[in-house]
Amino acid sequence: MPRELVLICRGCGRKVWDDIGYLWVDTARVADVGQAQRAWEAEYRDGLMDMLDFLKYPEKVRWQAHHLACDPASEDSHYRLEARRLRTRADLLGWTAHLMGKNWLDCTDWSELLQESRQVGKQITPARPGAALTPF
Numbered sequence: 506m507p508r509e510l511v512l513i514c515r516g517c518g519r520k521v522w523d524d525i526g527y528l529w530v531d532t533a534r535v536a537d538v539g540q541a542q543r544a545w546e547a548e549y550r551d552g553l554m555d556m557l558d559f560l561k562y563p564e565k566v567r568w569q570a571h572h573l574a575c576d577p578a579s580e581d582s583h584y585r586l587e588a589r590r591l592r593t594r595a596d597l598l599g600w601t602a603h604l605m606g607k608n609w610l611d612c613t614d615w616s617e618l619l620q621e622s623r624q625v626g627k628q629i630t631p632a633r634p635g636a637a638l639t640p641f
């Protein structure tokens with residue numbers, strides 16, 4: 506199956522065509538954001554809040570693509586999806602189904618990443634020009 510999607514390395518800006526890169530998320534930050542989200546939700550359980558309170562909602566943790574050599578963190582504890590296992594839209598759908606079983610997925614920007622995967626030049630981008638217009 507030809508590659509439909511390519512990761513764009515956040516470090517060097519080049520495509521991750523091969524098996525020496527991955528998409529990853531910082532699991533320690535995910536745990537912190539989850540705790541902060543629960544605290545925020547407990548504080549505003551009654552729904553009484555103003556705009557400043559609303560803006561205090563913890564920011565989601567970003568998924569990032571890197572070549573192994575470009576990864577500034579490179580922690581073993583980070584959750585990684587290897588580039589070789591993220592080649593097609595079917596792979597992306599399979600990973601989405603898998604990640605939906607994780608109670609921390611909502612602490613990350615996975616849904617934004619899915620939206621961006623349809624646009625050329627984003628972190629996970631169509632492999633062929635014009636493929637962004639292909640129905641997903």
Ligand SMILES: [Zn+2]
Nearest residue numbers: 514517572575
């Ligand atoms: Zn790189």
